[in-house]
Amino acid sequence: MGKARMAALAALLGLAACSGGDSPASSQAGPGADAPRTIDTAATAAVGLEPLPQGAWTDLARALLAARDLDGSVDATREILARGGIATTDGERILTAAIGPASHLQASPGETVGLAMQARHRAHAGALTISELAQMLETLGWPFPDADPEGDAQGVPDFIAPEDADGYRALLDAERESAQEIERNARRMAIEAEDAAREAAAAADRQRVKAIQDATLAWQEARQAASKAPPAEREAAAAAVQAALAARQAAIEARNRARKESTEARDRMRASGVAGIERKYLAERIQRRIGPDHRQGERVMAMLGDWVRDAAANPDDPESFTPLFLAEMARLQDTPVDLLGSHLARPGRGKGAEVDLRGAPRAQQLRWTLLEIELFAAAFDRRAGNAPPRRSMATRVADVLLPPAHAASACDDFKAWLDSQTEGFGGDVANTAGGIATGAVIDAAAGTIMDATTQEAFGKAMSALGMVAKLAKLAAFYGNEQATVTPEPVSAHKPVGDMKLVWFTARAGISAEEWAEYQRAMGDAAAIDRSARDCLEMAGLPRFNDAVDVAKEAEKWWIVWRLTDGGGNHVYINYKASKFDQGGRFAMRMKRESESTAAARLGVDIRPERGHTGTVARAYATAEARVDAAGMPSPSSLIAGLFGGPTGLADVLLELLTGWYQEMNMPKAYGTMEIEYHCPRPGRLHRSTGREVADGGGDPGPDNCLLSAGK
Secondary structure, eight states, X not given: OOHHXXXXXXXXXXXXXXXXXXXXXXXXXXXXXXXXXXXXXHHHTOBXXXXXXXXXXXXXXXXXXXXXXXXXXHHHHHHHHHHTTOEEEOSSSEEEOOSSSBOSOEEXXXXXXHHHHHHTTTTTBOSEEHHHHHHHHHHTTOOXXXXXXXXXXXXXXXXXXXXXXXXXXXXXXXHHHHHHHHHHHHHHHHHHHHHHHHHHHHHHHHXXXXXXXXXXXXXXXXXXXXXXXXXXXXXXXHHHHHHHHHHHHHHHHHHHHXXXXXXXXXXXXXXXXXXXXXXXXXXXXXXXXXXXXXXXXXXXXXHHHHHHXXXXXXXXXXXXXXXXXXXXXXXXXXXXXXXXXXXXXXXXXXXXXXXXXXXXXXXXXXXXXXXXXXHXXXXXXXXXXXXXXXXXXXXXXXXXXXXXXXXXXXXXXXXXXXXXXXTTTTHHHHTOOTTOOOOGGGXXXXXHHHHHOOHHHHHHHHHHHHHHHHHHHHHHTTTTOEEEEEEESSEEEOOBSSOEEEEEEEXXXXXXXXXXXXXXXXXXXXXXXXXXXXXXXXXXXXXXXXXXXXXXTGGGEXXXXXXXXXXXXXXXXXXXXXXXXXXXXXXXXXXXXXXXXXXXXXXXXXXXXXXXXXEEEEEEEEEEEEXXXXXXXXXXXXXHHHTTOGGGSOXXXXXXXXXXXXXXXXXXXXXXXXXXXXXXXXXXXXXTTSSOEEESOOOSSTTOOEEETTX
C-alpha cells in the first residue's frame, strides 16, 4: 500500500478540523446549446493558486472537459480510471488495463459513458460536496472522531434576510404543524380502520362459530336419530349423519380459512397503516442524516491538502496521479478551489479586483462528480502489481428484487457484477492496521492517531468506502440527464440605497445533440451494461429515455434551491419574487421551456453598500439547483436486492443507502454571480511569520473584506 495513500487514510481517520471558504460554479449555456465545447475561461484563468506539478493529470483533466464530443470525454475517462487503478472491462476481458497498482474496482464500458457524461460538465456540476461526502462516509460507518449522525444543525439559513427570518420560522412551523396534523389524522384513521376491521372480523367469526355450533347440533341430532331408526331406514339415517358431519367439517374449515385470511388482511393493513406510518417516521429520521457535515468535511479537506502536497513532492509515483488529478479538477471548477491552499486561500475567477478571502466552508464549496468519488475510493484499495482484480461472476438469484419468472436473469448478472467490485475491497488495509507507514508531511498527527486506531476501525472505514463505490457505480447508469444554472447577470456591482434584484435560471433535461452522442456511445455496450439497464427496468425504475420522454414529466419535477456562497453577507433569497411552491424547503415546480428542457427561476436580492468609495473587492454568490424528479419510484427494493436483500440489511442501513443513492443520483448544477463592492476597512493577510495573521482591523461587516497581503 502506497505511503501517500496510507498517510491520507490515517489523516482522514482523525486529523483536527479546520474551517474556511471557497466557492463553486458559474453560468453556462443551458441544455440544447450547440456551441463547441471548451473549458470555461473563468475557471481556468484563476489567480492566486499555489504551483502544482504539470503532468498526465493536468492534460487528462483538461482533455476531459474540453473534448468536442462525448467520445473524446469517454476516451479521457478510461485513461483517467486506468491511471487511478481502475480497469475497464466488458465482463469477459480487460479493455483498458489499470496503470500502476490496481484496485479491486473495475468499470464497465457503459459506466464510463455515465461517468464522462457528468464529469465533462465539471465546471458547473457535481454529485456531492465534500461536506456531503463526509457525512455519507460517517453514516455508513466511517469512524470519524466526534461523529454526529445528523450532520450540521439546520437553523434559519444565512441567505434569509433578517426581516424575513420570523416569517420563515413561522412558515416552517406551519408546514411542520400541517405535516404533523396529516400524520396524526393518518394514524387515527389507520387505527380506526384497524379497529373496525378487527370488530367486523370478530363479528363474522362469531357468526361462523355459531354456524359450527348449529352444524354440530345437527350432526348430534342426526346421530341420535340414526340410533333409533328402524332397520329399513338405517341406511338413509347413516347418510344423513355423514352429510351433517361433512357440513360441520365444512363450517370448521370455513372458519379456519376466514381466520387466516383475516389475519393476513390485518397484517397487510398494518403494513400500509400504522406500521407504514412508523416506517415513514423512520424515513424522516434517516433523511436528517442525508446532508452535509461541515466539520468532518473540513477534516477531509485537510487530508486532501496533505495528500496533494505529498503527491506533488513525488509526482513520478503512479499513485500520485489520483490526488494530483483531484487537485486539477478542483481548479477547473467555477469558482476554483485550491487544495494546496488553506481555508483562507480563495482563488480569483480571472482578472479583476481582489477576492475576499472569507466565504462559506471550503468543504461546502468543493464538489466531486461520480468519477472523482470512484477514484477516491479506489485510491485506498490499490494493490501491489498490475494483475487484474479477482472477480466472482457466479450467478445469484435476486429473488428479493424480482419475481421468480425473472430468476437467473439480468439482475443476477448485474448483482454479481456489483458484488465483484467490492470483493476483497481494502483487504490489505483492514487486515494490516498495525505498522502503517505514514507520509513525512503528517507523521506527527498520523502517528498519534494510529496509536489509538484499531484494526476494526480500518475495517469499518473500508466497508463504508466499498458501499460508497457501489452506490456511485449504480448512479453512473443514470448519467444521461443534465442540469444548468445561469446567473443573470454574470457580474453585478452592489447598489447604494435599495436592494438589487437579480436572477438565477435553472434548466434540466438533455439536448438533442448530447442525447445523440449518448446513444452512439452506449450503442455497443457490453452485456453487463445491457443487464444493468434491463435490471433497472425490471425493478420498476425508468429505463433510459430519449430527450422528449425525459421532458414529458417536466411539470412534476421540482427544483430545490440553496445559496452555497455569499448568503447573508452579500445576497438574500427574495421570497416574493421567487414564488416558491414549498417555501420551507425552497422548492418550486419546473415549467416546460422546450420539447426537451424545463426551467425554474430564483430571485435574489443583492445587499446595498454604504457608498462607492474605498478598496474595490469581489465576492461570489453561488446558487445550487437540485432537480427532484418526484415521480421517480423509490429504489428501495433495488438497493435491497443489490446489497444483499432484506435479510442482509437492517432497516436503517437500507434507508440510508436508498437516501444516499437518491442524493448522489439527483442532478445538480451551480451558477455563480460575481459581486463587486467597495470595502472601506480592508483587512490584509500576512504570512511572513509562517502563520496567517489578519491585519487591518476591519470588522466582519458585509462591506469589509479580508484580502491577500502585498497587493
